[in-house]
Amino acid sequence: MTQIFSDALHEQLGMWPIAYIPYGGADFGEVRSVAQTIGDGDDNAFYDAWTEAADRMMDEGRVAEAHGHRVSAREYYLRAACFYAKAFHPHFGYPVDPRIFESSRWQIDAFNRALALGDDPVEPVRIPFETSSMLAYVIPAQGRPNERRPLLILTNGYDGTITDPFFASAVAASRRGYHCLIFDGPGQGTTLIDQGIHMRPDWEIVIRAVVDFALTLPNVDASRIVSSGWSLGGYLSPRAASGEPRLAACVADPAQSCIADGFRAYAIKLGATPKQAAQLSLLPDALIERMEEIIAHDRKLTWSFLKRGYWVNGASNLREYLASVEQFTMSGRIGNIQCPTLFTLAEDDPLASGTQAFFDALQCPKKLLRFNKTQGAGEHCEMTNRSLLNRKVLDWLDEVL
Known part of the structure; x- marks a missing residue:
């Protein structure tokens, strides 16, 4: 697809809503209009353009709701929630920008308004x-809110907020007869923004609490609870399955067994020995300084590590961050996954480099789904053809469950 945002980081972050077009998060013209408004502007212009578009949608939604047009109002509010969530992404990091707090509140307000207007109204829970x-x-499940049905627990990624898995997965699954549970876990969305709770590697502890809650719901079939994760959730979901036996299936998009492996390869490329790279937190000072210099001179790396990474993981410097990253590993745990498991592998997704080896090591019933650029689905999390991913995953779940 031709780049529509002038800045590479803006393109990376601003294109997320393209995946949400089939599920009510945006239309292409709206995203393109935001990109044109930003033009060659900076991160402040990015924030302003998304926020102004979301504000207009909220105004339209209020007018529609006042005139009794509930369907239109709901659609406006959903788009507004999506756009507010995109606005603050470039501003991730310490100290936390006040705009992150206000945009997050606006996002949740718009989302709550939208869900309250559905045929099956939904309220937030804790x-x-x-x-x-x-x-x-x-x-x-669409049209079947009170039926005892399977439940998909949708785990978000590294920088997603709670509306992202709604548009990316929950709408499609609901249409297919699945109940879905979306949540802000540690290091994610409101749990990070409002409470300052950082990301953690032992996601089995998190999912244990989520499953405990799910089992209190009268419409959930306790024998058919699924853990599904995308982006960093492709590590978190299998990690959950390795320690939560009540799961009936696991989905990872893409599957990742060790988050630190990419950093190890990069350290070796910069001159570290394999022995040194085996413990990233103990890399020589000179190599850490070189990595810091490279990151500081690359806008996307600065955002990914120094801003987003430090904030989400609760690190204050690169050595601390690398030490935290090393904890995100499936080492010694892969054999604990017993439920049927589905991995995805998009050909141009750098986070999927270890997916095949992870898949080969699984000892449970398993399936690997490959996606490529000829399908328009070769990028990270199949974002430019998310509906194809959803069809394939839900077909597999229909068969497994």
């Missing part, structure tokens, strides 16, 4: 977790 709680929504 899932107890350790000393706090996590924002969540139970999206019912």
